[in-house]
Amino acid sequence: MTFLFSTRILKIIGILIGVFLLIFSGISSILFGLTDISWEMVLHAYTNFDGSNEQLIIKTSRVPRMLVAIAVGVSSAIAGALMQALSRNPLAAPDIFGLNAGASFFIVFSVAFLGTSSLSSFIWIAFLGAGISALAIYLLGSVGRNGLTPMKLTLAGASIAALFSSLTKGILTLNEKALDEVLFWLAGSVEGRKLEMLFPVLPFMIFAWLASFFMAKQVNTLAMGEDVAKGLGQRTIWVKTITWMLIVLLAGSSVAVAGPIGFIGIVIPHIARAMVGIDHRWIIPYCAILGAILLLLADIGARFVIMPKEVPVGVMTALVGTPFFIYIARKGFSKS
Structure with a gap:
């Protein structure tokens, strides 16, 4: 092939090309939007700050949302690649397997019944929800003969996603106050996200990025199949457990900061494999770069669709990801 x-x-x-495009996309994210920003304004904002409206926008909005978009894009794409390798399912991703749904449920529950209202509080609640969802999926997928298998993992993920989505819709139907407060967060957005929201989860993200790269060789072996991996001497239960923990860190921290932004974890791993093949030692760095670029471009586009208002970036990624999802699903079914 x-x-x-x-x-x-x-x-x-x-x-190297990807890094160049990432830098270009990051710069574009700072410069383009409702307020015209120039290079000189960006430099003066950090070297000669005078409190002007443009400099405040640069320091409190444009640069933070650019950094958040990069971090979330990297994490979501790598999480998708690991999930697809672990489950051997081309449609696997944090939003499809219920991690995003679990985080969303816990956020809505905390708003409706605990009175939580600050985005800073959402960080740890969403992180907890994603972790509990992942643990439930892992335990359900491990029950029975042969332990954790791709088919059982897929079924467990779909079940947990359906469960938490239904519970979330039920709470929102009964509590309009909760709906008003979390609707924009549920759509997924990097608008209004501050560096103070990114910094608490950034160490988890960075650790998971590095660990995912160092686990790439073991993931390659596991992706060949359970029997092959065991035949090569791999302790598959430990590889699966560590990989699943990395997915929790990546997906949970992403949802905690930006809400449940979908489709990056589905789309980007397929593009990366089309570029470099099936070796995760290359797939993971390519996913990191491409995921960041996609989310940055989606965020830029979200600013211009209904200007002067903005569309949640999760809507933009859905516009890109839905046709791709349908294509991958049809391709998979045609081979079965």
Whole structure:
């Protein structure tokens, strides 16, 4: 099978191109929007701050949302790649397997019944919800003969997603106050996110990024199948457990900061595999770069669709991801 970057040199060149595009996208995220921003304004905001409206927008809005978009894009894409390898399911992703739904349920529950209202409080509640969802999926998928298998993991994920989604809709139907307060968060957005919201979960993200890269070789072996991995001497239960913990850190921290932004975890791993093949030592860094670029571009587009208002970035990623999801689903069914 032919890939876009088939040799090591080409893959390195691809990463360098990706880094350039990421930098360009990040700069564009700072400059473009309802308020016109120039390079000089950006430099003066950090070297000669005068309190002007433009400089305040740069320091309190544009730069923080750019950094949040990069962190969430990287984490969501890597989480999707790991989930697809672990479940051997091309449609696996944190939003499909219920991690986002679990985080959303806990947020809505805390607003409706505990009176939680600050976004800073949402961080840890969402992180807890994603972790509990992941634990439930892992335990359900491990029950029975042969332990954790891709099919049982997929069924458990779909069941947990349906359960928490139904519970969330039930609470929102009965409590209009909760609906008003969390509706924009549930759509997924990086608007209004401050660095104070990113910093508490950033260490978890960075640790998971690095650990995912160092686990890539073991993930490659596991992706070949349970029997093959055991035949090669791999302790598959530990690899699955560690990989699942990394998925929790990546998906949970992403949802905690930006809400349940979907489809990045589905779309990006497929694009990465089309570029570099099935080696996760390359898939993971490509996912990191491409995930950040996609979310940055989606956020830029969200500012212009209904200007002067903004569309939640989760809506923009859905516009890109839904056709791709349908394509992958049809392709999978046609082979079965």
